[in-house]
Amino acid sequence: MELLSPIEIVKSNVSAVQDYWLLAMRSLSNLWRKPRYLADFLIQADSIGVGSLPIVVLTGFFTGAVLALQSSATLAKFGSLALTGQLVSLSMVRELGPVLTSLMVTGRNSSGMASELGSMKVTEQIDAMRALGTDPTKKLVTPRVVATVIMMFFLTIISNLVGLTGGWVVSRVMLGLDSNQYWSQAYQNLHAEDVTMGLVKPVIFGFIIATIGCYYGLSTKGGTQGVGRSTTQAVVAASVIILVLDFFVTRAIMLWFGSAI
Amino acid sequence: MSTAAPGAEFTVVFEDVHLAFERNQVLRGISFRLERGETKILLGIAGSGKSTILKLALGLLKPDQGRITVLGEPVSAMREEDLFDLRRRVGIVFQESALFDSLTVRDNVAYRLREEKVPEHEIEEKVREALRFVELEHTLDKVPSELSGGMRRRVGIARAIISRPEVLLYDSPTGGLDPITSTRIIELVVKQRDVQKTSALLVTHRLQDAFMMASHYFDVHSNAMLPVTCGSGIDTHTSFLLMRDGKIIFDGSAPELGQSTDEYIREYFS
Ligand SMILES: Nc1ncnc2c1ncn2[C@@H]1O[C@H](COP(=O)(O)OP(=O)(O)O)[C@@H](O)[C@H]1O
Numbered sequence: 084m085e086l087l088s089p090i091e092i093v094k095s096n097v098s099a100v101q102d103y104w105l106l107a108m109r110s111l112s113n114l115w116r117k118p119r120y121l122a123d124f125l126i127q128a129d130s131i132g133v134g135s136l137p138i139v140v141l142t143g144f145f146t147g148a149v150l151a152l153q154s155s156a157t158l159a160k161f162g163s164l165a166l167t168g169q170l171v172s173l174s175m176v177r178e179l180g181p182v183l184t185s186l187m188v189t190g191r192n193s194s195g196m197a198s199e200l201g202s203m204k205v206t207e208q209i210d211a212m213r214a215l216g217t218d219p220t221k222k223l224v225t226p227r228v229v230a231t232v233i234m235m236f237f238l239t240i241i242s243n244l245v246g247l248t249g250g251w252v253v254s255r256v257m258l259g260l261d262s263n264q265y266w267s268q269a270y271q272n273l274h275a276e277d278v279t280m281g282l283v284k285p286v287i288f289g290f291i292i293a294t295i296g297c298y299y300g301l302s303t304k305g306g307t308q309g310v311g312r313s314t315t316q317a318v319v320a321a322s323v324i325i326l327v328l329d330f331f332v333t334r335a336i337m338l339w340f341g342s343a344i
Numbered sequence: 345m346s347t348a349a350p351g352a353e354f355t356v357v358f359e360d361v362h363l364a365f366e367r368n369q370v371l372r373g374i375s376f377r378l379e380r381g382e383t384k385i386l387l388g389i390a391g392s393g394k395s396t397i398l399k400l401a402l403g404l405l406k407p408d409q410g411r412i413t414v415l416g417e418p419v420s421a422m423r424e425e426d427l428f429d430l431r432r433r434v435g436i437v438f439q440e441s442a443l444f445d446s447l448t449v450r451d452n453v454a455y456r457l458r459e460e461k462v463p464e465h466e467i468e469e470k471v472r473e474a475l476r477f478v479e480l481e482h483t484l485d486k487v488p489s490e491l492s493g494g495m496r497r498r499v500g501i502a503r504a505i506i507s508r509p510e511v512l513l514y515d516s517p518t519g520g521l522d523p524i525t526s527t528r529i530i531e532l533v534v535k536q537r538d539v540q541k542t543s544a545l546l547v548t549h550r551l552q553d554a555f556m557m558a559s560h561y562f563d564v565h566s567n568a569m570l571p572v573t574c575g576s577g578i579d580t581h582t583s584f585l586l587m588r589d590g591k592i593i594f595d596g597s598a599p600e601l602g603q604s605t606d607e608y609i610r611e612y613f614s
């Protein structure tokens with residue numbers, strides 16, 4: 084490992100952010116440019132959507148269940164156990180559904196993209212593609228970004244529904260709450276702000292997952308070892324960015340709806 | 345044929361090209377011209393920047409300084425988006441083949457035609473023709489990992505020639521192969537040169553390959569590579585470029601090479 088001066092480290096980080104930004108914007112502007120690779124989009128949509136479904140269902144269910152369990156103790160103290168449905172639904176829709184789904188998809192697909200594109204990079208398949216007249220951002224990046232964004236949207240909705248079901252099972256079986264009460268509590272307290280938040284976040288996070296995965300894949304250097312490094316970095320970077328961004332997106336939507344204090 | 349730009353008798357032109365990777369100054373003023381129909385063999389020790397020159401010619405890398413013109417287009421000044429059309433007129437065979445490992449041999453070879461939306465029946469025919477050229481028709485449905493190194497190299501050649509490019513770039517097509525397989529590949533390169541008259545830049549560090557290419561021609565009647573006999577008047581249109589320390593220290597034909605008195609050149613070729 085070479086020793087770099089602080090200035091060089093800053094420079095290389097700034098240029099990495101710049102390269103990432105260009106790639107991310109490129110992946111979007113490609114939507115208006117031919118050729119479009121529908122078959123590649125479908126393959127990715129299948130791999131991300133169908134492939135991630137089991138883990139999203141599993142984590143969603145148990146998140147909802149544990150939310151009901153955790154909140155029951157506190158709510159019971161104030162004699163408002165009946166509010167469990169509301170608590171589970173608001174937490175799932177606004178926060179945990181989008182965040183946990185994106186972290187799951189990050190683990191599965193951001194890493195998958197980084198390692199797949201990274202292997203292609205180090206074996207010169209990316210260069211070969213460019214040499215054969217194909218723009219890799221069009222054939223590889225855009226289909227992954229679009230597929231991830233669309234699939235994250237639906238996966239999050241599924242995760243929310245399954246989470247609510249998990250909460251309901253706990254409320255019904257362990258807390259002895261009335262089913263009707265749980266579901267009406269869960270449903271009636273969801274307002275436009277909550278739903279907006281729940282649907283905007285997965286779209287933004289999906290974009291981060293795919294662009295970060297592709298960026299680390301395409302900038303892989305140094306053989307098989309480099310592929311491993313890119314894969315890890317992609318997962319770490321995407322997860323951190325998602326959690327940080329989550330705060331700001333929440334804040335922005337609250338301001339938009341005027342509910343921020 | 346190509347849109348005749350001024351200077352179109354040259355297919356690849358490098359003018360004072362410099363390139364550094366971070367602090368590693370790889371090219372320090374490379375200039376040469378490749379004529380239409382000519383083959384230039386690029387020689388130099390490992391790490392001297394031969395592969396880099398081929399990548400620069402395709403615009404896969406950008407020079408820090410200098411000008412590169414390919415088929416009349418200013419490659420070094422063009423944006424990536426504008427380069428894709430030009431790249432379709434140039435074929436490249438990568439050092440490690442760089443076949444798409446998730447695609448079959450058929451799909452690898454057909455790749456460029458599919459991208460150009462050529463009708464499927466025409467693709468099949470052309471793929472078979474290209475694979476027949478490299479004598480690998482029987483591997484159509486195999487994936488690259490099932491092939492030997494030499495076979496992969498030949499699939500790489502088939503993929504590069506399928507759209508009948510005007511210029512071919514070969515990066516060490518015989519590197520790491522046994523002498524018999526190497527000779528077969530050189531025969532293919534010579535066949536492409538003499539039958540299709542494609543211009544080519546070929547990187548190699550095997551001198552015997554270089555001299556074989558300069559001294560043999562492809563005879564269509566006997567379908568074999570034959571040595572050029574004295575006084576036959578056959579011109580193989582093949583010359584040599586020798587690189588050292590980021591510069592080209594020799595650019596000329598085989599006889600000129602033999603007469604060189606430069607010590608490094610004599611040592612390199614001894
Ligand atoms: N993408 C790259 N990043 C950094 N250094 C590179 C890269 N490609 C090549 N180099 C360096 O440039 C030099 C020339 O490489 P190359 O053109 O592959 O040499 P050759 O093909 O003649 O063996 C080598 O020192 C190599 O380490």
Ligand SMILES: [Mg+2]
Pocket residue numbers: 394395396439515516
């Ligand atoms: Mg090389």
